[in-house]
Amino acid sequence: MSSLPRSALIIALSLTCVYIVKSQDTRAKRGSITGRVIAANKGVAGVTVSISMSGDALSGGGLTLKSVTDDDGRFRISNLPAGTYYVWPFAPASVVAEATGVSPQGKVVALAEAETVEDVDFHLTPGAVITGRVTDAAGRPVIDERIRLLPVGADVRRLTSSIYPGINDIRTDDRGVYRIFGLPAGKYKVSIGDEYGAFTSTKGRRFFPRTFHPDVAEEAKAEVVEVTEGGEATNVDITVARSMTGFSASGRFIDAENGQPVPNISFGLTIIVGGRPSGFMSGNGVSTSDGGFRIDNLPPGRYAVSILPRSGSVFYGESSAFDITDGDVTDLEAKVHRGALISGNVVIEGSPDRSVLARLAQARVETVMWAEGANIGTVNYTNINPDGSFQVGPLQAGKATLRLSSADRNVPAEFALLSVDLNGVDKSPGIQVTAGENISGVRLVVGYGTGTIRGSVRGEGGALSPDIYVYVALVRPGNALTITSTRNDARGRFVFERVPPGNYEVVVTAYLDNNKRVTARQPVVTSDGAITEVTFTLNLNEAPTPKP
């Protein structure tokens, strides 16, 4: 699943927004999704069931349409254009058996034009409650601190994804009291304080040493809290030691070319956990007139100070990693370099009319930069000039992956990126850049069209279990670039829309237990306005272990 790190990054960068499904083409025939919300074999009345369009749900906002269940627990959402949807009941005090453990939550439904998909059912059980109070050694309440809940056991972990609003949003109130509800029955450990404490401490807050219920630092010694279905565990209290202040890291940004200090650089902090950059936080300040930087109140740990991406600076660079143990770290030196530039042209395949060319203004070049040695990419967006030319940069040394995205972040792109090349060489996996380098002549070939590819994936013995994740990618024969991708819905179906005319391959990959996967591919030809069907029958028993 090579696409996962990238999509995770996009989620992290997306902001909340609402996208309302609106009629674009009133001639299109509409479909419906119906189902039932069930608890103890009976329908549950008054549950709000929301539906959001695929892609939109990733942005975190998108309640698009909703329906409230009737007395028999049934809901119906009508007047839907064809597309891929997420359907989810809003039942925060209950556990939803269909919780997938992945975001976006919900059942995926690939809806064809004028189709009615029935029996999109959800099963609720009463959620359990864990509540308690957090106080410090002096008996004072610990206010507005995040509580961490560790589910013990894989099954419980999947279902905790149905906790609303999220497992990371549990906080103490002004009395130190917290209350977690809607929990699946099972075993849990509860703690306060964590290894990413720098996220709040460098904003000036004191931090607590990680402490598990009732008052232990080691996870192994934590008292396990067990709750039954609909049960309540009370007095799950935590006593923490006094809050602490951290240490400071200070140093200077130095221009690698001339050794001069660099003032006015917006910098951030990279948090390194287990030898890997695990978090990046911005807003730590601007370098002083003598190039100095300083971050106060760092908890013990490993860090690096780096220039903020997209800070408008022509520089990039970071300090080497340093450790905060029991004192301030001073005289750090962060060598900064001038960034590289990539320029090129966006070319539209075929001979599209002028209205299509004009719409290119609504697209942008999205650059994901993978700095050398970093496993967190940074995303930049660049506008496309009316003549199709673009320039990306300044970029740090590393690998730049160029893609096309919609200028309006909350709608899917109208254009499909078909290839990325430099002097005829496929560069879709990324372009290597070095400091200060200028690379020109990159070609992004895009297509525009109205074809639809619809398909289904089944096992040799019959339907696939909806629990099996199937990744479906659309590629051009002989080109590594994934033009677009989706996943199987609850019925094993998928759909690609707005496909430009041409020859393609659909590649499906089913992810099975034990880290095994089965891949199959089929050629597909599509043209404007056409709907092409493709069916995959997978032999799940011949699953090779993937190459590392």
Add this chain to the structure above:
Amino acid sequence: MAKFTLAFAIALMVQPAHAQSTPKPTPETATTKLGSITGRVLADGQPVINASIAVTRVSATTASRFAPVNDNGDFEAKGLDTGVYRVGVTAPGYVTTPTGLDQEPYYRVGDSVMFTMLKGGVITGRVLSADDEPVVAVRVRAIRIRDENGKLVSAPELNIDRLTDDRGIYRIFGLRPGTYVVSAGGRGSSGYGVNGYDHDVPTYAPSSTRDTAAEILLGAAEEKTIDIHYRGEAGHVVSGNATAPAGPDSPWISINLARLIAGAPDVKMSTYQNSGTKGFEFSGVADGDYLIWAQYASTSGDTLVSEPRRIIVRGADVNGLELSTKPLATVAGEFVLVPSTLEACKGKRRPSFDETVVTLQRKQKPSTKTEAELPSFGAAQVTANNSGNFVLRNLAPGQYGLEARFFAHYWYLQSITQRATASSKEIAGQTIDLARSSLTLRLGEGATGVRVTLAEGGATLSGQVETTGNQSLPAQLFVYLVPAEKEKVDDPLQYSAAQVDGHGAFAIDQVAPGRYWLITKTAADNLSSNKSLRSPDAHEARAKLWREAESMKSEVALKPCQNVSGYSLVFK
């Protein structure tokens, strides 16, 4: 009103031994020496150890530095460049004590700041359905509509949404003293992802619309229990399309819909334009009057907004609104320093541009049924660059008074002017006095040629307000200087205000040389700083103050660079 008379005046010019010691001259060249701002945070005399401090430089790049407090409540923000800073404090569950001053304090490297905090108030209660079942995970927010003195706040303050738990209980803490309304449901100030009540009309406590919402008076550390019977009404749709001029940035336009209560903007909801042509849509809009506007922030730091439109939602949807955004106004100008050749002014510290701040204060329009204006965007204050130039960006349309603050005792603000440009109604080249008249800014327009003249030769005056017998000084006591020379009566820059501290001491600096009348009184008409006293709009308040001071007949003459100390006033 307490009356004071001037007992006697000493005009000793030689003795500089007063509380505010004469600063040493500072070299003109910028130094790279860094320093600290220190301070302490207390509540009820005890350190507030969960406080965090944000130190923000007043400059184009408004990045903040953060510092924690130690076990004694002390903090130190180290490694700061020379400049002017704002210092703020937050602590979960606590609020800052209101200062009563209308002028934001600025700090410089080397300063020490004392914060006193109060335990915040709490509003808690249950949200119940029509059949008394708990409403679970609905967003609830407390909206502060009046301050602790019962005065309407100019922009209602929304606190972070809190969700009800599985029993329908919510708890909002850390609230400032004041008057609140509480509402449940609807799209709130913060996104928690998809919420089943997002598209409902908010239900206000006890079970009301906004117009009939219960007003909850909340004191410091007070806890009130407020239940809400949730109505879950669907409301109406407000929709339309917003556009932005084509530019280097891809517009991501937000649309704001603010309820108007008695003509003033109340709580607002926000959404986004979906794509270039696909429009925006609000659902769950209650009947009422609204102000709607679009805005977006370009990556270059400019904010674009549309002209605000008033709409009325009454029993039906409002569709087809067209909002087109234009850049907010920019004001550009310069500081001019006029040194003195007088012997008395020799060796005095001159203002440093990086410690010189210009602030635009928007005139508060009276709320009317027919008029409403955009809220302010961003901070309307900036420091000058090394050559004394300044640019203020992202200013909402309106009328502004211009305020300049600098650090140099023996300099004074001589004039604020603008060279009229050809596009303005006045004849090009004519000079407008911005001390006496407001600066009018319109959407998509800017103002250039603003000149702030600082002259050397300011005087300082300090002393003591004494009491007779066991009387104590009232709080919010001020010493005012008003011009005794007839031709200067209309010049706002000839007026000065200084607060009398708890020990009766006062100090006024940066006073233009001349003859003045002195008056000491509690801060009537909200004239609690030079900012409000010198506002172009405070004409009547100044005239009233001048008449009172004239009748007191306590005159003082101040010469250029003179330091008058030991002035004594007796409280009767």
